[in-house]
Amino acid sequence: MPQGVDAATFRKALDELAAIVGKEWAFVDDLPLSAYRDAYSPLADGEMLPSAAVAPANMEQIQQALKVFNAYKLPIWTFGNGRNFAYGGPAPRQSGYVMFDLKRMNRILEVNEKYGYALVEPGVSYFQLHRHLRQIGSKLWVDPAAPGWGGVMGNALEHGAGYTPYGDHFVMQCGMEVVLADGQVVRTGQGAIEGSQHWQSTKHAAGPHFDGMFTQSNFGVVTKMGIWLMPEPPGYKPFMITYEREDDLAAIFDAVLPLKINQVIPNAAVAVDLLWEVSAKATRRHYFDGKGPIPPSIRTKIASDHGLGMWNFYAALYGPPPIIENNWKLVEDAMMSIPGAKLHLNRDNDPAWDYRVRLMRGEPNMTEFSIMNWIGGGGHINFSPISAPDGQEALSQYNLIKQRCHDFGFDYIGEFLVGWRDMHHILMIMYDRADEGMRKSAYDLFGKLVDEAAGAGFGEYRTHLAFMDQIAKTYKHNDGALWDLHHRLKDALDPNGILSPGKQGIWPQAMRAKA
Amino acid sequence: MAWDVSRRTVMSGGAVGAAVAGLGIGRSALAKRPLKTIVIEEAEVPESRHFAETFVNSGRAARVIRIDRTLNGLLHELAIGEGVLVGLTSDPVAMIAEQVLLADGARPLLQWAHHYRKMRWEHRTDGAPALLARASTGWPIVLANHMQDALGGNRQAAELRCQSGHCGLDGKSPGMLVSWAFEVGVQQS
Numbered sequence: 001m002p003q004g005v006d007a008a009t010f011r012k013a014l015d016e017l018a019a020i021v022g023k024e025w026a027f028v029d030d031l032p033l034s035a036y037r038d039a040y041s042p043l044a045d046g047e048m049l050p051s052a053a054v055a056p057a058n059m060e061q062i063q064q065a066l067k068v069f070n071a072y073k074l075p076i077w078t079f080g081n082g083r084n085f086a087y088g089g090p091a092p093r094q095s096g097y098v099m100f101d102l103k104r105m106n107r108i109l110e111v112n113e114k115y116g117y118a119l120v121e122p123g124v125s126y127f128q129l130h131r132h133l134r135q136i137g138s139k140l141w142v143d144p145a146a147p148g149w150g151g152v153m154g155n156a157l158e159h160g161a162g163y164t165p166y167g168d169h170f171v172m173q174c175g176m177e178v179v180l181a182d183g184q185v186v187r188t189g190q191g192a193i194e195g196s197q198h199w200q201s202t203k204h205a206a207g208p209h210f211d212g213m214f215t216q217s218n219f220g221v222v223t224k225m226g227i228w229l230m231p232e233p234p235g236y237k238p239f240m241i242t243y244e245r246e247d248d249l250a251a252i253f254d255a256v257l258p259l260k261i262n263q264v265i266p267n268a269a270v271a272v273d274l275l276w277e278v279s280a281k282a283t284r285r286h287y288f289d290g291k292g293p294i295p296p297s298i299r300t301k302i303a304s305d306h307g308l309g310m311w312n313f314y315a316a317l318y319g320p321p322p323i324i325e326n327n328w329k330l331v332e333d334a335m336m337s338i339p340g341a342k343l344h345l346n347r348d349n350d351p352a353w354d355y356r357v358r359l360m361r362g363e364p365n366m367t368e369f370s371i372m373n374w375i376g377g378g379g380h381i382n383f384s385p386i387s388a389p390d391g392q393e394a395l396s397q398y399n400l401i402k403q404r405c406h407d408f409g410f411d412y413i414g415e416f417l418v419g420w421r422d423m424h425h426i427l428m429i430m431y432d433r434a435d436e437g438m439r440k441s442a443y444d445l446f447g448k449l450v451d452e453a454a455g456a457g458f459g460e461y462r463t464h465l466a467f468m469d470q471i472a473k474t475y476k477h478n479d480g481a482l483w484d485l486h487h488r489l490k491d492a493l494d495p496n497g498i499l500s501p502g503k504q505g506i507w508p509q510a511m512r513a514k515a
Numbered sequence: 516m517a518w519d520v521s522r523r524t525v526m527s528g529g530a531v532g533a534a535v536a537g538l539g540i541g542r543s544a545l546a547k548r549p550l551k552t553i554v555i556e557e558a559e560v561p562e563s564r565h566f567a568e569t570f571v572n573s574g575r576a577a578r579v580i581r582i583d584r585t586l587n588g589l590l591h592e593l594a595i596g597e598g599v600l601v602g603l604t605s606d607p608v609a610m611i612a613e614q615v616l617l618a619d620g621a622r623p624l625l626q627w628a629h630h631y632r633k634m635r636w637e638h639r640t641d642g643a644p645a646l647l648a649r650a651s652t653g654w655p656i657v658l659a660n661h662m663q664d665a666l667g668g669n670r671q672a673a674e675l676r677c678q679s680g681h682c683g684l685d686g687k688s689p690g691m692l693v694s695w696a697f698e699v700g701v702q703q704s
Contacts, residue, residue, distance in 0.1 A: 035617040039610050083614075127590060149590055149611075285690045289633060351584045358585075366586035369607040374693025376630065377608045432691075434628070 013072040027053040030125035038091035042443045053099035059132040063183040064295040069498045076100040081151030086382035088465035093502035116199040131157040140229035141362030148364020153225045163359040166230045167268035175199040177224035200226030218500035233318040242309030244340035250391035252295030255334040268314035272415040279374035316360040327472040377432025385458040389423040408445040471506025518668035551577035555602035557647035562655040566603035598702035608695035624696040631690035636679040651682045
């Protein structure tokens with residue numbers, strides 16, 4: 001039950017909601033609600049469970065449902081696909097919330113081949129958009145997250161990343177339609193001009209940009225979003241370079257930075273550590289059945305067995321073949337100058353190579369889930385500090401985080417991804433959900449990393465539900481002025497505090513003291 | 516709707532978490548009429564292939580759906596209309612299948628866990644511990660036969676654990692597997 005709501009009132013509210021969305025789209029029973037849990041939660045069983053779920057079919061039903069939620073002050077948790085299980089999947093921030101499930105709204109409203117964009121609803125997945133583009137004969141690519149069952153809109157709203165040159169999904173977003181808590185519908189940018197044909201072509205308009213305000217937030221329900229799509233290039237050259245030593249990380253990023261900033265490497269270049277890379281094709285128990293991190297001698301054997309480096313750098317070049325070959329010389333000169341570097345332009349029967357090559361050319365797939373076999377038992381949470389792509393900074397982050405992983409008995413399993421001028425460091429803390437001690441250690445390790453990273457000046461760019469409050473508190477410049485601004489906006493736009501309370505550590509006034 | 520699976524049970528974790536808790540099988544629903552059985556085979560996993568082969572050889576499988584290592588088939592091929600989907604797969608495949616099938620209104624019938632550690636397989640199932648313990652590397656065949664019996668209504672309610680004798684692990688095996696069954700497309704009452 002939602003906090004502060006008695007059973008009779010809740011039943012009455014659900015009856016009203018069922019009348020709006022249809023009885024078959026209002027769920028209160030155990031089995032259908034089980035689809036809304038975080039299957040890989042780092043928390044003990046029984047936390048973050050919904051009280052009910054409601055799935056509207058269109059914007060009008062959203063508006064009507066919001067009236068009911070406001071009238072009964074029911075907290076809701078809005079999501080489109082809810083597939084990102086490293087960050088909580090569809091689960092609500094607190095038990096008792098009503099799931100506001102938008103995956104019935106899964107129409108691809110427009111594909112514009114000339115200007116290279118699509119306009120989508122919240123439930124559209126990467127697979128769905130990819131299939132649609134192929135069916136209509138489009139030459140546009142999607143930029144899927146890995147894995148590809150996630151939502152185009154949801155991933156962009158959560159600041160997610162992909163692996164083509166269009167890999168920064170929020171940057172590639174253009175134009176939103178949002179239903180505010182009071183039911184008012186707002187279109188951002190040129191969408192506010194009646195009859196505009198340019199809503200998805202330009203982000204610019206008179207007045208402030210509001211799109212960012214509706215990302216990683218709880219200020220409105222986004223019902224339509226434009227996303228720019230990359231035209232299929234005339235040439236594509238994926239490559240992997242392996243590096244022998246852990247300390248090579250600094251040299252890798254010092255070499256990458258000018259190639260990225262000058263757009264010689266246009267896509268999201270990624271340096272993957274040995275264990276992440278090998279986990280798509282082997283499991284830990286094949287090499288080491290003991291407790292604690294894998295010894296260096298075994299790491300060396302793993303690298304040798306699979307032809308891998310301690311770091312494995314993936315990127316691709318795109319465009320007309322003469323341009324690719326010209327740029328390739330620059331890449332080769334810079335990246336192959338590091339002693340021990342080995343170039344791979346193809347790898348037979350290597351699932352990790354296969355899925356990354358697919359991702360870098362915009363083909364959604366689910367292969368990355370295979371890496372969960374490394375430990376088994378499926379649990380994982382991603383710790384994701386963000387910084388500039390500097391070699392020494394990458395190496396110092398790596399050494400700090402690896403040491404903490406080892407202190408808590410975990411292997412370091414991670415990757416560094418370089419965007420326009422940013423470096424996303426993704427540490428995947430893997431654990432067996434059935435091993436209570438391991439799960440608790442993963443939770444404790446994550447909490448410690450948040451504080452230590454903040455102490456060293458690194459913030460996370462997104463996080464699991466369970467750590468949203470802790471991470472919000474690390475943004476403490478000028479006595480937490482940024483979150484104070486978030487809270488002032490929250491109170492103004494959603495005075496009853498119904499929309500996803502606690503999302504990203506933004507709580508409505510009535511719940512703030514407890515949080 | 517009257518589901519005979521409790522919320523506490525279903526929500527107790529990932530694929531293996533749910534298996535640990537054990538899921539109550541809808542015996543009455545299955546006993547009413549025979550449903551076609553479709554086997555999900557994870558092509559890269561040797562135990563999954565042996566399990567599927569046993570179902571096929573017994574004449575109980577109407578069809579086998581092979582999932583390659585992209586795992587994409589889990590999103591596109593599980594819409595079978597009506598029947599029982601069964602599999603012995605890696606934990607990630609079990610999790611993805613569970614998510615897809617629950618969202619489509621399928622009903623979990625059973626989930627069992629099979630974990631290789633310290634040179635032995637450890638099985639957590641309902642019934643057949645002695646057979647599985649003796650089976651060593653041939654355990655997927657025993658499991659497939661046992662699951663056919665369980666789905667036919669011949670099943671013990673209590674969860675049982677057993678360990679095999681010392682045995683090796685195939686180089687292609689993930690070493691942590693889940694066997695599972697879902698009933699699809701049958702109106703719940």
